[in-house]
Amino acid sequence: MADTNLQKLSSNKTFNGELIKYKFKSAALGGLDAQFNLYLPPQSTVVKVPLLVYLSGLTCTEDNGAQKGGFFEAASKQGVAILFPDTSPRGAGIPGEDDDWDFGTGAGFYLNATNPKYSKHYNMLTHVTIELPQIMEAAGLPIDFKRQSIFGHSMGGHGALTLYLASATQQYKSASAFSPISNPMKCPWGEKAFKGYLQGGIEEAKLRYDATELIARRKDPVHILIDYGTGDNFYIQGQLLPENFLNAARGAGHDESHVRVRRHEGYDHSYYFISTFASDHVLYHAGFLKI
Amino acid sequence: MADTNLQKLSSNKTFNGELIKYKFKSAALGGLDAQFNLYLPPQSTVVKVPLLVYLSGLTCTEDNGAQKGGFFEAASKQGVAILFPDTSPRGAGIPGEDDDWDFGTGAGFYLNATNPKYSKHYNMLTHVTIELPQIMEAAGLPIDFKRQSIFGHSMGGHGALTLYLASATQQYKSASAFSPISNPMKCPWGEKAFKGYLQGGIEEAKLRYDATELIARRKDPVHILIDYGTGDNFYIQGQLLPENFLNAARGAGHDESHVRVRRHEGYDHSYYFISTFASDHVLYHAGFLKI
Numbered sequence: 366m367a368d369t370n371l372q373k374l375s376s377n378k379t380f381n382g383e384l385i386k387y388k389f390k391s392a393a394l395g396g397l398d399a400q401f402n403l404y405l406p407p408q409s410t411v412v413k414v415p416l417l418v419y420l421s422g423l424t425c426t427e428d429n430g431a432q433k434g435g436f437f438e439a440a441s442k443q444g445v446a447i448l449f450p451d452t453s454p455r456g457a458g459i460p461g462e463d464d465d466w467d468f469g470t471g472a473g474f475y476l477n478a479t480n481p482k483y484s485k486h487y488n489m490l491t492h493v494t495i496e497l498p499q500i501m502e503a504a505g506l507p508i509d510f511k512r513q514s515i516f517g518h519s520m521g522g523h524g525a526l527t528l529y530l531a532s533a534t535q536q537y538k539s540a541s542a543f544s545p546i547s548n549p550m551k552c553p554w555g556e557k558a559f560k561g562y563l564q565g566g567i568e569e570a571k572l573r574y575d576a577t578e579l580i581a582r583r584k585d586p587v588h589i590l591i592d593y594g595t596g597d598n599f600y601i602q603g604q605l606l607p608e609n610f611l612n613a614a615r616g617a618g619h620d621e622s623h624v625r626v627r628r629h630e631g632y633d634h635s636y637y638f639i640s641t642f643a644s645d646h647v648l649y650h651a652g653f654l655k656i
Numbered sequence: 657m658a659d660t661n662l663q664k665l666s667s668n669k670t671f672n673g674e675l676i677k678y679k680f681k682s683a684a685l686g687g688l689d690a691q692f693n694l695y696l697p698p699q700s701t702v703v704k705v706p707l708l709v710y711l712s713g714l715t716c717t718e719d720n721g722a723q724k725g726g727f728f729e730a731a732s733k734q735g736v737a738i739l740f741p742d743t744s745p746r747g748a749g750i751p752g753e754d755d756d757w758d759f760g761t762g763a764g765f766y767l768n769a770t771n772p773k774y775s776k777h778y779n780m781l782t783h784v785t786i787e788l789p790q791i792m793e794a795a796g797l798p799i800d801f802k803r804q805s806i807f808g809h810s811m812g813g814h815g816a817l818t819l820y821l822a823s824a825t826q827q828y829k830s831a832s833a834f835s836p837i838s839n840p841m842k843c844p845w846g847e848k849a850f851k852g853y854l855q856g857g858i859e860e861a862k863l864r865y866d867a868t869e870l871i872a873r874r875k876d877p878v879h880i881l882i883d884y885g886t887g888d889n890f891y892i893q894g895q896l897l898p899e900n901f902l903n904a905a906r907g908a909g910h911d912e913s914h915v916r917v918r919r920h921e922g923y924d925h926s927y928y929f930i931s932t933f934a935s936d937h938v939l940y941h942a943g944f945l946k947i
Contacts, residue, residue, distance in 0.1 A: 378887060379928035432927065433723050596669060636723065637670035 371504045374400070380441035382406040384431055393496040394454040395486040401450045401497060402431045405507065408444035415512035415654035417647065418448045418493065418537075420521030420528075423554070424471045427451045430518070435640035439647035445654055446508050447647075448501075450493050452520070457486035467554055468561055474549075475524030476574050478562040487562055494528055494536060514650040516541040518639055519599070522591070523549055526576035526610075530583060538653040539588035541646045543639045544597055547610035548577035554604050577606070580624070581613040589614070589624045590649050592642050594632025662795045665691070671732035673697040675722055684787040685745040686777040692741045692788060693722045696798065699735035706803035706945035708938065709739045709784065709828075711812030711819075714845070715762045718742045721809070726931035730938035736945055737799050738938075739792075741784050743811070748777035758845055759852055765840075766815030767865050769853040778853055785819055785827060805941040807832040809930055810890070813882070814840055817867035817901075821874060829944040830879035832937045834930045835888055838901035839868035845895050868897070871915070872904040880905075880915045881940050883933050885923025 374386040384404045391399035408414055417440070419430045427449045430436070440447050453473030459482060462469030478487035498510050515537045517525035522545025529540035549555020550567050559570035571578050580587070593600055593607050600607070607626055614624040632638040665677040675695045682690035699705055708731070710721045718740045721727070731738050744764030750773060753760030769778035789801050806828045808816035813836020820831035840846020841858050850861035862869050871878070884891055884898050891898070898917055905915040923929040 377924055377926050377928040378885070378922045378932075380932050384928055435726055435729075435931070437928075437931070438726075594669070631669045633668055635668050637668040637675055637728075640726075640728070641669075641671050 371500055379404075380406075380437040382409070382437065382441050384437070386427070389500055391454075391492060391496060393488045393492040395457065395488075397454050397456055397486060399451060399454070399492065400427050401448060402427045403449070403501070403506070404431070404437055404440055404447040406441045406444050406446060409446060409507040413507050413509040414444050414446045415514070416446045416448055416498075416508050416510065417650050417654065418450070418513065418515040418525075420450065420475060420493070420515070420517030420524040421452050422517070422519030422521050423452070424466050425452050425521075426471070429636070433636035433640065435643040436647055439644040439651075443647060443651040443655065445647060445651055448497060450489070450497060453489065454486040459483065459486065468557055472520065472558065474520060474558040474562065474574070475528060476558075476562055476570075479564040479569065480562055481564075483562050489524075490528065493524070494532070512654045513537050514539040514654055516543075516646055516650065517545070518543040519605075519634065520546055520554070522546060523555070523576060526589065527574050527579060529589070530576060530579035530587070531573045539590075539650050541590040541649055542592075543642065543646075544593045544600065544605055544634050545576065545591060545607065545610075546605055547591070548575060548606040550575045550578070551609065552604045552606060577610045577613045580610060580619065581617050583617060583619075587619060587623050588653055590646065591626045592629060592645075593627075594629045594634070594638050596631045597634040597638070599634050662791055670695075671697075671728040673700070673728065673732050675728070677718070680791055682745075682783060682787060684779045684783040686748065686779075688745050688747060688777060690742060690745070690783065691718050692739060693718045694740070694792070694797070695722070695728060695731055695738040697732045697735050697737060700737060700798040704798050704800040705735050705737045706805070707737045707739055707789075707799050707801065708941050708945065709741070709804065709806040709816075711741065711766060711784070711806070711808030711815040712743050713808070713810030713812050714743070715757050716743050716812075717762075720927070724927035724931065726934040727938055730935040730942075734938060734942040734946065736938060736942055739788060741780070741788060744780065745777040750774065750777065759848055763811065763849065765811060765849045765853065765865070766819060767849075767853055767861075770855040770860065771853055772855075774853050780815075781819065784815070785823070803945045804828050805830040805945055807834075807937055807941065808836070809834040810896075810925065811837055811845070813837060814846070814867060817880065818865050818870060820880070821867060821870035821878070822864045830881075830941050832881040832940055833883075834933065834937075835884045835891065835896055835925050836867065836882060836898065836901075837896055838882070839866060839897040841866045841869070842900065843895045843897060868901045868904045871901060871910065872908050874908060874910070878910060878914050879944055881937065882917045883920060883936075884918075885920045885925070885929050887922045888925040888929070890925050
């Protein structure tokens with residue numbers, strides 16, 4: 366049983382629900398210890414609740430979104446659980462993985478590595494989409510895994526959009542992102558990650574890890590919300606490229622009712638931006654999750 | 657002019673207002689650099705707004721409440737500025753000040769030290785009540801200093817209650833606290849602080865730095881709200897003693913409409929607890945500040 370492996374590290378009551386930190390040995394991450402936070406809203410003591418997955422950005426852990434996101438008031442009211450995975454394997458011991466803040470530890474990019482140097486450990490795609498739901502289900506946690514949505518920030522926004530768009534099983538009902546890396550094969554962060562983690566580099570990434578490429582090929586209806594700020598230095602530097610995603614979406618026939626991209630004057634890349642629109646995002650997903 | 661000394665370090669837009677971090681050379685803290693955060697709500701671009709002072713707890717800086725408190729949505733709606741001072745002087749160089757997490761650096765206890773070893777630098781009372789308002793006023797910040805209230809967490813709850821109750825000028829219209837150290841002369845944290853910072857030790861503290869002693873002697877009406885959780889380890893260990901404060905308040909004739917102490921089942925000492933009741937506290941103060 367997978368649940369025998371799940372260890373509860375701490376629990377904090379918040380907005381009448383519980384935020385619980387867990388640890389387990391992750392097969393997807395090559396047997397390393399992995400941690401995650403799970404918010405269970407008060408309704409979960411009575412019924413199984415839907416799950417919203419929050420993917421954090423570069424340098425983050427499972428704690429940043431939980432501590433600074435401001436998601437729990439809306440999640441408590443709406444009866445939605447929120448899962449906060451980590452952003453990479455920890456302690457793989459691969460030479461150089463701790464050298465840069467935008468590659469390796471803290472920068473898993475929510476893909477499965479095919480470069481043999483990283484492929485044993487850097488499999489955050491499988492970790493998030495398959496392993497964590499299995500572990501939680503085996504442990505009997507009160508979640509209805511048929512109702513999942515996904516959102517994230519920056520690298521985690523890239524993760525949310527690509528995991529949503531590339532899912533063969535339509536695992537997620539909706540996706541949203543704060544300041545996402547929207548066209549990673551055309552920005553320095555994405556190029557570095559894809560060339561490092563993927564044997565096929567950019568060409569391999571193009572098929573499943575670039576949100577702009579994926580939306581351009583997608584024809585059936587989607588449910589996507591994106592927020593970004595004009596005062597975001599990474600937006601200004603061309604790391605995020607949300608206009609590319611928007612143009613590709615409109616070009617593929619996805620209108621405002623299916624792909625909404627909102628530009629906010631003066632907001633930056635920080636959690637002060639995220640928390641401002643946190644309730645908006647939870648409510649957006651609740652609309653799809655509570656059906 | 658005091659304002660020539662004020663340096664803006666950063667600014668983040670949040671909930672349509674601005675959170676600004678400042679630095680200046682603090683006379684009250686013996687000439688050391690001091691930092692604070694100030695949230696200016698959107699209304700402050702048009703009118704002067706009232707000020708709510710948030711005092712943080714042991715080991716914290718000016719950032720904890722700003723990043724994790726969840727105060728800005730309500731502050732933005734209500735048009736209230738929030739000031740986040742630091743919790744102690746930084747880098748005074750006094751032997752031993754960095755040895756313990758509950759004394760010295762990060763643990764200023766919002767008093768003016770009289771022990772000569774600390775009295776040049778450890779004057780957080782003057783820093784919070786006099787120096788910071790003067791600095792902000794001299795800089796022309798859009799705040800109406802005639803309308804101030806104060807709140808805080810743990811050591812900062814002690815600070816909020818004592819600065820409110822001991823103010824000769826009735827500087828603050830209302831006070832509130834999350835998990836405050838309510839009777840510090842009777843708990844290990846307070847005893848250690850008072851014996852260290854004050855030449856007269858506990859006896860000196862009794863006159864102006866113990867909220868329970870102060871409320872017992874106070875006869876005219878007060879406006880105080882306190883929240884604490886039954887799952888709070890420091891409450892269980894007897895560091896907080898909110899019942900002592902409540903009993904002293906009732907004994908002095910302050911009823912539920914003037915001193916309200918709420919006990920919350922299962923909540924702990926963390927910001928997950930604070931954020932749950934953050935809007936309640938901002939709204940409580942807004943009721944007095946917006947008159």
